Amino acid sequence: MRVYLPLTLPALAAALDHGSFEVPVGFAVTPALREWYTEGDIEELEYAATSAAARASLRRLTEAATPPRRVVVAAELADGVAALPAAAAGDDDAVFTVDSVEDHELAWYAAQELAVLVQLEG
Numbered sequence: 001m002r003v004y005l006p007l008t009l010p011a012l013a014a015a016l017d018h019g020s021f022e023v024p025v026g027f028a029v030t031p032a033l034r035e036w037y038t039e040g041d042i043e044e045l046e047y048a049a050t051s052a053a054a055r056a057s058l059r060r061l062t063e064a065a066t067p068p069r070r071v072v073v074a075a076e077l078a079d080g081v082a083a084l085p086a087a088a089a090g091d092d093d094a095v096f097t098v099d100s101v102e103d104h105e106l107a108w109y110a111a112q113e114l115a116v117l118v119q120l121e122g
Helices: 009-020 031-036 044-059 079-088 092-102 111-121
Strands: 004-006 070-075
Touching: 004 009, 004 044, 009 070, 044 070, 044 111, 079 092
Parallel strands: none
Antiparallel strands: 004 070
């Protein structure tokens, strides 16, 4: 699955330094997009997802003083990301994948611990 990530030039530079991206949202050819864009082929659907990411990148330019250049990164993700909707639709293999993820407990933190968590994870 290809995901389009809206960035800015400083965010891209940080990603290159750290080896990872931190974006609030990504865009992809989802079932909802396919339903909305009923006449499009895969190239048109990917262009629609890319355009949505470009709009989100434009919004990110207002977050801080950044060079006025939109950045969209296309990232390939394993198809296992699609397991959640497939599990909801009744796919047994997808249900197994989702169940195995849900077996891991979430970590809980008090508000005063969040800064330390961010430092440790960053």
